[in-house]
Amino acid sequence: MSSIDTKLQEVKARLVTACITAGRSAEEVTLLAVSKLHGPDAVRAAHAAGQRAFGENYVQEGLEKIAALADLRPGLEWHLIGPLQSNKTRAVAEAFDWVHSVDRLRIAQRLAEQRPAHLPPLQLCLQVNISGEASKSGVLPAELPALAHAVAALPAGRVRLRGLMAIPEPATGLAAQREPHRRLRELAESLRAAGLALDTLSMGMSDDLEAAVAEGATMVRVGTAIFGARPAAAPRSPKP
Ligand SMILES: *Cc1c(COP(=O)(O)O)cnc(C)c1O
Numbered sequence: 001m002s003s004i005d006t007k008l009q010e011v012k013a014r015l016v017t018a019c020i021t022a023g024r025s026a027e028e029v030t031l032l033a034v035s036k037l038h039g040p041d042a043v044r045a046a047h048a049a050g051q052r053a054f055g056e057n058y059v060q061e062g063l064e065k066i067a068a069l070a071d072l073r074p075g076l077e078w079h080l081i082g083p084l085q086s087n088k089t090r091a092v093a094e095a096f097d098w099v100h101s102v103d104r105l106r107i108a109q110r111l112a113e114q115r116p117a118h119l120p121p122l123q124l125c126l127q128v129n130i131s132g133e134a135s136k137s138g139v140l141p142a143e144l145p146a147l148a149h150a151v152a153a154l155p156a157g158r159v160r161l162r163g164l165m166a167i168p169e170p171a172t173g174l175a176a177q178r179e180p181h182r183r184l185r186e187l188a189e190s191l192r193a194a195g196l197a198l199d200t201l202s203m204g205m206s207d208d209l210e211a212a213v214a215e216g217a218t219m220v221r222v223g224t225a226i227f228g229a230r231p232a233a234a235p236r237s238p239k240p
Contacts, residue, residue, distance in 0.1 A: 002045045002048075002049070003228070004042060004045040004046050004049060004226065004227060005045065005046075005048070005049035007225060007226050007227070007228070008033070008046060008049050008050075008051055008226050009049075010225070011031065011209075011222055011225050011226055012031065014209065014210070014225075015029055015031060015209065015213065015220065017210075018209060018210045018213035018214065019213060021210070021213075021214070022213050022214045024213065028218055029213060029217060029218055029219070029220060030053060030218065030219045030220075031051070031053065031219075031220060031222060032053045032054065032055045032079055032081075032202075032219055032220065032221045032222065033046050033051045033053065033054050033055065033222060033223070033226050033227070034054075034055040034056075034057070034081065034205075034221050034222060034223030034226075034227075035054050035055065035056060035065070035223070035227060036055070036056055036057040036058060036061065036062075036082070036223065036230065037061070037230040037231055037232075038227045038230065038231075039065075040065050040068040040069050042227050043065065043069055043072075043076075044069070044072070046226065046227075047069075047072055047075070047076065051226075052075060052076060052077055053076075053077040053079060054076060054077070054078055054079065055079045055080075055081040055100075055221050055223075056078065056079070056080060056081065056082070057080075057081055057082030058082055059080065059082070059084065059085075059088045059091065059092060060088075062078065062080060062095075062096070063091055063095055066078055066095050066096075077097045077098070078095065078096045078097050078098070079096065079097065079098040079099075079100060079221075080092055080096045080098065080099045080100065080101060081100045081101060081165070081202075081221055082101060083101055083137055084099060084101055084102070084107055086106060086107065086110060089107060089110040089111050089114055090110075090114045092111065093110075093111045093114035093115040093116070093122060094114070094115075094116055094119075096122065097120075097122070097123060098122070098123040098124070098125070098162075099111065099122060099123075099124055099125070100124075100125040100127060100165040100202050100221075101125075101127045101137065101165065102124050102125065102126050102127065102151065103126065103127045103129075103137060103138050103139045103147075104139070104147070105147060105150050105151065108124060108150075108151045108154055108159060109154065111124070111158075111159055112154040112155055112158040112159045113158075115158040115159060117157075121156065121157055121158055121159055121160040122158065122159045122160070123159075123160055123162050123200075124151060124159050124160065124161050124162060125161075125162055125163050125164055125165040125200055125202050126139060126144065126147060126148060126151065126161070126163075126164055126165065127139065127164075127165045127166065127167075128140075128141060128144055128164050128165070128166045128184060128187060129141075129166075130166040130167075130168055130180045130183055130184050131166075131168050131169040131180055137167070138166065138167075141183070141187055144164075144187055144191070145190075145191065145194065148161065148191050148196055148198075149194075149196070152196050161196070161198065162198065162199060162200040163188060163198040163199060163200030163201055163202065163218070164184055164187060164188050164191075164198070164200070164201060164202070164203075165201075165202035165203065166180065166181075166184045166202075166203050167205075168180035168181065168203070168208070170207065170208075171208070174210065174211055174214070177207075177208040177210075177211030177212075178211045178214055178215055181203050181204070181208075181211055181212045181214075181215035181216075181217065182215045184201060184203055184215070185201060185215050185216045188201055188216075199218065200218050200219055201215075201216050201217050201218050201219070202217070202218075202219040202220075202221065203215070203217045203219075203220070204217045204220035204221065204222075205220070205221055205222060205223070206222050206223060206224040206225035209222060
């Protein structure tokens with residue numbers, strides 16, 4: 001067994017234990033393997049070990065990896081979990097299956113316009129700035145309802161709003177880790193009460209997946225615990 005295979009099984013065991021502790025079924029939680037800064041071979045090893053959903057942070061790196069692993073499609077599902085600028089939306093709409101990091105309407109509109117008609121709708125989550133000042137990405141909770149209703153009203157065949165995503169500030173201990181995840185769950189619940197059909201809470205990483213599962217995560221994004229420490233980001237030369 002490869003070391004990625006071993007670590008993947010360990011993470012799955014953690015997830016099962018977390019679900020049992022929370023009184024939830026393990027089928028309710030999807031494991032997203034975050035492969036950013038790891039090469040295509042790491043994804044191949046995880047795929048060989050049965051992993052199907054992968055998360056990428058950087059658009060250009062993700063696109064290159066998707067192209068390098070085209071032979072594994074359609075068995076792979078690609079999720080963009082990092083910041084998305086307007087000038088990259090077309091490439092993302094053409095290549096990814098999910099975008100977790102939508103935090104303004106303009107981005108969602110462009111994705112809806114640019115999603116090719118032959119592909120299924122792009123699945124969207126809204127990124128919420130759940131820890132306030134600490135993070136610069138994400139919509140503020142006070143601005144979330146207006147954004148969620150506007151995104152939900154975009155053409156359903158092109159994009160589909162699935163839920164919320166957050167990257168809480170790192171915290172130590174289960175109680176402190178649960179707090180921001182609880183707030184994200186409550187925001188999703190109030191949007192559901194207002195009539196939006198949301199089924200996804202994308203929250204929980206290597207260090208806090210138990211806390212996230214306890215608060216209702218349906219998708220956890222795990223990198224380090226599966227692939228090991230990330231190599232430093234190589235500086236990218238700007239395109240000519
Ligand atoms: C890197 C990253 C992860 C995974 O983090 P680990 O601590 O390595 O598990 C999850 N979500 C986002 C948005 C990330 O950027």
